[in-house]
Amino acid sequence: MPRPLIAGNWKMNLRLSEALSLAEAVRREAEKGDGPDLLLCPPFPYLVAVGNALRGSRVALGAQTLHPEPKGAFTGEVSGEMLAEVGCRFAIVGHSERRQQFGEDDAAVAARVRAAHRSRLAALVCVGETLPEREGGRTLEVVERQARAAIEATPADVASVTVAYEPVWAIGTGRTATVEQAVEAHQAIRRIVREARPSARDVRVLYGGSVTPDTAPALLAHPEVDGALVGGASLKAESFLAIVRATPRRN
Numbered sequence: 001m002p003r004p005l006i007a008g009n010w011k012m013n014l015r016l017s018e019a020l021s022l023a024e025a026v027r028r029e030a031e032k033g034d035g036p037d038l039l040l041c042p043p044f045p046y047l048v049a050v051g052n053a054l055r056g057s058r059v060a061l062g063a064q065t066l067h068p069e070p071k072g073a074f075t076g077e078v079s080g081e082m083l084a085e086v087g088c089r090f091a092i093v094g095h096s097e098r099r100q101q102f103g104e105d106d107a108a109v110a111a112r113v114r115a116a117h118r119s120r121l122a123a124l125v126c127v128g129e130t131l132p133e134r135e136g137g138r139t140l141e142v143v144e145r146q147a148r149a150a151i152e153a154t155p156a157d158v159a160s161v162t163v164a165y166e167p168v169w170a171i172g173t174g175r176t177a178t179v180e181q182a183v184e185a186h187q188a189i190r191r192i193v194r195e196a197r198p199s200a201r202d203v204r205v206l207y208g209g210s211v212t213p214d215t216a217p218a219l220l221a222h223p224e225v226d227g228a229l230v231g232g233a234s235l236k237a238e239s240f241l242a243i244v245r246a247t248p249r250r251n
């Protein structure tokens with residue numbers, strides 16, 4: 001089983017000073033030793049400073065999105081090359097806020113997955129159904145379609161794949177998926193990865209959507225859940241580190 005990954009998606013939050021003390025607190029936690037792998041995804045303007053704060057630690061740096069092109073006339077956008085150059089190892093791709101608010105469809109997500117891998121960034125691909133889709137009995141159809149589009153865009157010989165199952169109705173709402181709901185989606189995602197990229201040995205399927213110190217333990221205890229993508233609760237050291245400490249040790 002892969003080592004669990006706990007990722008913080010700060011979205012468009014925090015002042016620089018808050019970002020730096022949070023990064024420092026996470027770094028100190030990582031120095032204690034054998035916890036889960038850790039990833040912080042600050043807003044673009046903070047990447048360099050947070051990257052410096054994390055340098056030499058076990059805490060990886062990630063971006064929240066990237067543009068599909070390596071460079072050019074794309075005012076306001078940031079490329080995978082730039083992100084890799086400032087020390088990012090991951091890029092979140094296909095977050096539901098990008099899909100819903102910025103019109104990123106499966107093709108746009110696939111283009112960003114390709115761009116991430118071209119730049120040697122690991123894509124942390126997000127998939128998940130809306131409430132009407134769940135209520136209409138279409139959860140697995142949607143999750144499988146989104147996962148397939150993203151996984152088929154990863155290199156054929158990829159060794160490692162990270163997907164986050166994030167039901168849209170659970171993001172920022174305080175409503176968490178039940179363990180059963182998460183497990184059903186995680187198994188479907190794993191099936192798609194196995195079919196589309198049999199070379200991937202290290203497959204991590206994270207859960208995201210209102211993960212808090214209260215909801216994390218039950219989800220993270222299940223062997224199908226390889227970690228968490230945390231939004232709101234990643235903005236405070238106390239709640240984020242409580243989730244980190246609630247992650248069961250593996251291996």
Ligand code: PGA
Nearest residue numbers: 171172209210230231232
């Ligand atoms: P949340 O966000 O933890 O605030 O629900 C999760 C996410 O959007 O990745």
